[in-house]
Amino acid sequence: MKKLKRKKDNAGVGENGNGSTRDADCGRKQKLAEIHQALFSDPVDIETLRRAAASKGGLLTDEVRRKVWPKLLNINVYDLPYKPGRKVRENHKDYNQVVLDVRRSMKRFPQGMAASERATLQEQLIDIILEVLKHNPQLHYYQGYHDVAVSLLLVVGERMALALLNKLSNFHLRDFMDPTMDSTKHILNYLMPILEQVDAELHDFMNRAEVGTIFALSWLITWYGHVLSQFKHTLRLYDFFLASHPLMPIYLAATIVLYREKEVKQTECDMAMVHHLLSRIPQDLPYELLIGQAQHLFDQYPPSLLAKRAALQPRKSLSISTFQAFQLSTLHQRPDNVLQRLTRAEDSTTPRHGLEAALPQDGGQLWGQGNRMVKMAVWGLSATLGAAVFAVAQTAMDWGPEVLLQLF
Structure with a gap:
């Protein structure tokens, strides 16, 4: 029994003996408790x-x-x-x-x-x-x-x-579901102003390359679901986006481009070359870091500020408004x-309807x-x-x- 007990204790300690795994478990349980209470x-x-x-x-x-x-x-x-x-x-x-x-x-x-x-x-x-x-x-x-x-x-x-x-x-997806791409392009147009605020040199390089923002289109309209190979990463981003402003996917796109700044600047300043690089999203991105940075960028440069500085305000976004x-x-x-x-109280005082009424009697019970x-x-x-x-x-x-x- 003592041997099993020691083994269990060791399982909760990181390799450096600082208890990091145990701390992570405690943090997870605390978060679950907070969600449960909420x-x-x-x-x-x-x-x-x-x-x-x-x-x-x-x-x-x-x-x-x-x-x-x-x-x-x-x-x-x-x-x-x-x-x-x-x-x-x-x-x-x-x-x-x-x-x-x-x-x-x-x-x-x-x-x-x-x-x-x-x-x-x-x-x-x-x-x-x-x-x-x-x-x-x-x-x-x-x-x-x-x-x-x-x-x-x-x-x-x-x-x-x-x-x-x-x-x-x-x-959240309303702008992508217009009969034309105009509203979607409007959302994409927030990307470059974010980059300009954070890294003017990178922004100017991409402008000279005339790469535009179309490389991020599939990221935006699928909430990255189409471009990520591991479903756990997709779900992590969906958690974030469901809790955030509709423009958050474009702020995340900006953090991804900024994270790859060295790669971009080392690429030939050519539209095809830069587009090829950026359109292939790495699968080993530090998602938690990027999510935190995207939230920071959103707080520091909110959509209203970007729209004013980049003259984006005249076009109305239904998702934003x-x-x-x-x-x-x-x-x-x-x-x-x-x-x-x-619901139970209502069911006890009202006749069966909808899906329940449509069920066969032998299975409706x-x-x-x-x-x-x-x-x-x-x-x-x-x-x-x-x-x-x-x-x-x-x-x-x-x-x-x-x-x-x-x-x-």
Whole structure:
């Protein structure tokens, strides 16, 4: 027993004997406790959740993301949209392009995933995208939109992914979904003014090379999901972006260019050469460092200052102009345990409707008042099987947030 005890103690000490691993574990547990407390506060402590998502390590696990992401976007987990139906595909103008993009997205799914499982998720992805477009005719599909959708799907499942994607499309991603690229170009135009404020020499070099900002287009419109090979890095950035201003992806792009300043300046001052270098994003970037620097740049050079100095103000960005109202809307949310009680009370006084009414009688009892705990137990089991399995299992049931709140 003593030998095992010593081994356990050593496991919590870094190689230099300073206890760094143990300190990291303590920091992780403290962060989880703070997130847990913020989720149970009434109203939900959104500012604490935003700080947790932006700070080192982000939201740490997919289980935590399934609880926090909806709160960051002001989504009631007991009032989700219905499961997308296949009828939405009929005669949809974007159907063929969406299918082509989704079929080409194989690298976005975990390695080793069974082909049948991936095929199921791809069909769900098609339905989610088309459902958002159907209910928001003012939005226009763009190539790369599916990269955002699949990142959400793999973490939260089909119905919640639909709710998150719908909210993001009307706020953070709104400028990319105009009928033209004008609004997207407007967002890209914030990149060079940031560089000019921080490193005038690098800014002048890129201007002489006439490289422009198109190298960062795929970074911006996919929230880096298309260009990063490791999903954990994508999720870390999504934590950050979901908790931040819609322009934060462009501030991160600036920090990446600044981080590669020596490489850029050592390249031949030629448009093709500089574009080739910058468009291939390194896979070993120090993400935590860059996230911290992006936040610092945003605080030091806010969008309003950049717009004024670079004469960007005349063009109105819907993502920017609606963000303050969006932020305010997130501040008065009830915790999930309260929402659940309210939903149960409503269910006991109102007839079955929506998804519950559509269920066959022999299977509908799972959604009944007397069997909710069965449903929640099954949901909790699916959450332990990993994000990919959860995404498939989620199509068979509604959410049970209280189960997640017990997973700390």
